[in-house]
Amino acid sequence: MTIRVLICDELPVIGDGLRTLLDAVPDIDVIGTTDNGMEAIVLVRTARPDVVVTDLNLRTISGLEMIRRLGKEEAPPNIVVFTRISDADKTVSDVLHAGASCLLGKDASPQDLVTAIRAAAAGRTVLAPDIAHRLVTWFREQPDTPDSAPYPEVTELTPREREVTQMVARGMSTEEVAHALTIGVATVRTHLYRVRTKLGVRDRAQLVSLAYRSGLI
DSSP: OOEEEEEEOSSHHHHHHHHHHHHTSTTEEEEEEESBHHHHHHHHHHHOOSEEEEOSOOBSSOHHHHHHHHTTSSSOOEEEEEEOOSSHHHHHHHHHHHTOSEEEETTSOHHHHHHHHHHHHTTOOEEOHHHHHHHHHHHHHSOOOOSOOOOGGGGGSOHHHHHHHHHHHTTOOHHHHHHHHTOOHHHHHHHHHHHHHHHTOOSHHHHHHHHHHTTOO
């Protein structure tokens, strides 16, 4: 499967460099580059990329605001944030809550970026090693929580939406869910969009967390 990618970076020289790099990868098709956050949203709606690779510094609106807005689309693309991380803790929190799938610093290798794009396209998460270490440290410092909590919103899910949610929570990618249920990838994304709307969660990570806490899994 060819992965359709949109590149967003404030500096055209970086965007063009990433395009040259990714154009050489057989299973990646760069459908465009832009330095403009609002233009990126329009391109997502018209060109339907599978993955958006973006810096957080863009024109018109920030990369972070763009990610938040894309998360509200009916079939949002997966996001790889490729940026300079100066205040790591704050940046990581903001990016993950906004709905990004992967987060890499600009010191990442070309292969790391390609790996992150492939992971994002499959609905998986990749974090730079130092970021992953920070998250593990933070998680270990959190107090224990009850195994489950009441979430009446879960009762609003249709049987198919519950099924898709359970599969995603068990670690299956969007493509794997589509194959298992014999439905299209776009249909799976639509189900996930509706589930997120009903449950009031912003991204896959929050959805998985709620699935476990509510007893869906």
